[in-house]
Amino acid sequence: MNRFRYSSCLRNRNDVLSRPVIPVLDERSDGQRPESLGCSLGFNPLDFDLPSCLSFDTAVCDRLLTAQDDRFDSCWTGFNQRYRLSRDIFIHAFLKPSLFIDRINGIDQLFSKMNQPTTHPGPALILIDIQSAFDDLAYWGGERNHPEAEQRASELLNLWRARRFPIFHIKHCSTTPGSPLHPSHPGNAIHPLVAPLPGETVIEKNVNSAFIGTDLKAQLDQAHITELVIAGLTTDHCVSTTTRMAGNLGFETSLVDDATATFCKQGKDGQLFSAQLIHDTAIASLSGEFAQIVTTRELLERWKDQEVLS
Structure with missing residues (x-):
């Protein structure tokens, strides 16, 4: 069965993250790697709460939109704490990479909340x-x-x-x-x-x-x-x-x-x-x-x- 591994290729927190996010297919009989998503994230990352790579069965991915999965939810929670990215968008990173690409074409807007306070500071x-x-x-x-x-x-x-x-x-x-x-x-x-x-x-x-x-x-x-x-x-x-x-x-x-x-x-x-x-x-x-x-x-x-x- 095909398994998606999603790697983020992060540099250290003081560098600009400029290398692409790459989905990697493991256990394929032809040994081919999918093309890079080609998205360059132009911001200084905070510490990344996800493991360096994640792996899910495609069958599990199919169930994520409608069901809970402890492995996925624990990873998404860590990601969301840093980047305020919705659960559905995060799922698409595994389930439908092409749809995920569409969503991150406007990466500046997508991550605009990253630098916003979690609560209004008040007057x-x-x-x-x-x-x-x-x-x-x-x-x-x-x-x-x-x-x-x-x-x-x-x-x-x-x-x-x-x-x-x-x-x-x-x-x-x-x-x-x-x-x-x-x-x-x-x-x-x-x-x-x-x-x-x-x-x-x-x-x-x-x-x-x-x-x-x-x-x-x-x-x-x-x-x-x-x-x-x-x-x-x-x-x-x-x-x-x-x-x-x-x-x-x-x-x-x-x-x-x-x-x-x-x-x-x-x-x-x-x-x-x-x-x-x-x-x-x-x-x-x-x-x-x-x-x-x-x-x-x-x-x-x-x-x-x-x-x-x-």
């Missing part, structure tokens, strides 16, 4: 510049809005930790020696209410945007994060700039109104604009165009009953 919480320096009201103009913003951000942080969602602490490190946000000053420290735990990501910046001069986008892309929730200080400066860039970069962005705050500003003619007015106009400019504006309560309600993702 990333981006806490911007919630630092002790902003406790000094006199330095920043004498008046600010949303005095509870740090507390609201703390509530979000506790929720994100409970849900095991990704968290990014953004820390402004001023290059101006006299600034309370300069690394040499105690005000540079992240506010105690949102102090990062060991293992949580802290990204330092020295301009308004958390994306400029940092690896924030690279980290988000590597973790397959597409949704951001932004909170922090100050609304019209670093929060606004980061939110605008997040929207321009294609992230689905939410900005938490009551977990952000700013200070009063003086106009060019000496006119004083209240912190709430500065905040409200900044929020209005961002709403819809760059982000969805939400509240802490809305986010707590949204996620409180959601399943925790690992």
